Every structure is written in C-alpha cells, then in structure tokens.
Amino acid sequence: MSWQSMTIEEYAEFQKAIGADVINIAGVWWRMARPFFYQPLFPLLEAAPNSIKPPFQARIGGYKHMVPSGLMANSRMNYFIWDNVHEYSLEKLDRKKRWGIRDGMKSIAIKPVDDFDEFITSGYQTYLSFQSRTKYHYKTERIYKGQFKKWAEILFRYPAVKILGAYYKGTLCAIDISYLINNVLIEATFFSTTEHLKFKVSDVMVHALREGAAGCPRVKYVYKGQVTGQRGVDGFKLMRGCKIVSKPAYYQINPIAQFLVEKLMPKEYKKLIGEIDIDLDEREEELSTFHG
Numbered sequence: 001m002s003w004q005s006m007t008i009e010e011y012a013e014f015q016k017a018i019g020a021d022v023i024n025i026a027g028v029w030w031r032m033a034r035p036f037f038y039q040p041l042f043p044l045l046e047a048a049p050n051s052i053k054p055p056f057q058a059r060i061g062g063y064k065h066m067v068p069s070g071l072m073a074n075s076r077m078n079y080f081i082w083d084n085v086h087e088y089s090l091e092k093l094d095r096k097k098r099w100g101i102r103d104g105m106k107s108i109a110i111k112p113v114d115d116f117d118e119f120i121t122s123g124y125q126t127y128l129s130f131q132s133r134t135k136y137h138y139k140t141e142r143i144y145k146g147q148f149k150k151w152a153e154i155l156f157r158y159p160a161v162k163i164l165g166a167y168y169k170g171t172l173c174a175i176d177i178s179y180l181i182n183n184v185l186i187e188a189t190f191f192s193t194t195e196h197l198k199f200k201v202s203d204v205m206v207h208a209l210r211e212g213a214a215g216c217p218r219v220k221y222v223y224k225g226q227v228t229g230q231r232g233v234d235g236f237k238l239m240r241g242c243k244i245v246s247k248p249a250y251y252q253i254n255p256i257a258q259f260l261v262e263k264l265m266p267k268e269y270k271k272l273i274g275e276i277d278i279d280l281d282e283r284e285e286e287l288s289t290f291h292g
Helices: 008-017 095-105 116-134 145-157 201-214 231-238 255-264 266-273
Strands: 022-025 028-034 037-040 062-066 075-082 108-112 162-168 171-181 184-192 221-226 243-253
Touching: 008 022, 008 028, 008 145, 008 171, 062 075, 075 231, 075 266, 095 108, 095 201, 108 201, 116 145, 116 162, 116 171, 116 184, 162 201, 171 201, 184 201, 201 221, 243 255, 243 266, 255 266
Parallel strands: 037 062, 184 221
Antiparallel strands: 022 028, 028 037, 062 243, 075 221, 075 243, 108 162, 162 171, 171 184
C-alpha cells in the first residue's frame, strides 16, 4: 500500500472542494474550525506568536496554532498520532489485540474502493448505518443520497485521496479515507455498518492502515485528530494504540467571546487552553477523526 503525497496547496484545493472554509493569508492556509475561529489547515504547523497573520474574520472569534518549544505560549494543543510508524507489526502487539485482529481477518478483507458506483450504493448504506448509530454532526447533509454522491465525486476526482474498503463476504461494510500531506498521513474519515462491528472490522482496518504506513518510507506520522474530550471518540483511538502529543500553543480570542466561553461553556474553554480530561469508554464507537 502506498500514498501519493499532496502539497499543502493541493490539500487546500481539496478541502475547499468538499466544503471546508479555508483561506490563504500571507502564505499560510487557515481553516475555520468553528464560526470565526481559525486554525492552520495543516494541523502540525508550528509558528512563533504573531509571526503569521490570521484571517481578518478571526477578530470576531479568534485563532490558535502551535508554537515551537521554548517560545511564548499561553495554551496547549493536544492531538493523537501513531509514531514510530515503521516499527509497527502485528507480532509486536499484545496477545489480546493480535488475537482480535487475526480473528477479524478470517471474515474481513481490506482493499481499495475503486468502483464509484459501489461507493455511492454500498458505501452510502454503510454511511447511513454509521450515522444512525453515532448521530455524528459533521456534514449531516450527506445522509441525503444526492449530497453523498457529490461528496463521492470529489473524493474520486483526487488521486491522492486513498479510499480503503472493508469487505465481509464480498460486501462493503466499512470505509476509511486518508491522504498524505508532506510526510504526515492524515486518517480523515472512518465509518462502518453497525452489524459488522462484531467481526472486528475497526481493528482490521486500523491494522491495514498501520501496516501500509509502515511500508511507506515517506510517512513519518499518522495523524488521528485533536483530543476531543468525548469518551467514545478519544477512547477508540487510545485503545488502538494512539499516542497523545501535547505541544505548546498560542491563541487569541475576542475578549467578549472569551468571557462568554469561559463563563457559559467551561468544557469548551478547557479545550481552548488545552486542558486534557479523558474518561475512557470501553464501548465500540467509531467516529470520523478529522474533517473528511
């Protein structure tokens, strides 16, 4: 398995196409993560405070980015990665995880999804099952087949977007979407049917992705998104070997907005300043991990 690398400009073009609000300011691409609140489009970008110019709209909300160690910081950025990518192998996992993956591989096969019609038929039904189970809030218009098809058309338009499918007896039951930006592999989206969770489809897909990354010399990290504070989302990643990285960060936020967030939304304020509070959940829940 290999990935065709995207430049940050190609990645920005792709994100625009799928509906993300991205903008280039003085050579830095920004993404609006929440209304009027911006972060660099490339999630691992580090910059000295006030060395990069945020979008004008950030004056209404705010912005946040990581900073190199040793420079002024007023918060933390916490995210999940798989590191030591090229050291991964099934044999190095503990006995229970090895058994689970091998058991799942008896029923589940992983291969690229190359057939557009299959994606918008079986893939759509898989997505509906996922949405029914998780009530995932991002791009909910994709529950409508026309919108799902538009999304699929964009995915298939970009050769660097890798779409992997999990198959049970030849039937598509899970989809994973990833792309390589410079040397960082971003696992953007994963969804599966509810009925096939019992066949360890999540674990088999994770294994296939990590094994593929291990064999791809250009991949340095696999990025799995920011810490959310949601039990099911964060627990899913930790239980599958992800590591939390906490880096110094700098943020600015409109004073009125900060007052309201601090007083009325304390959990969101904790996330803003980078306080980690994870309560693991053993339930088998999987959600998309970035903004695919």
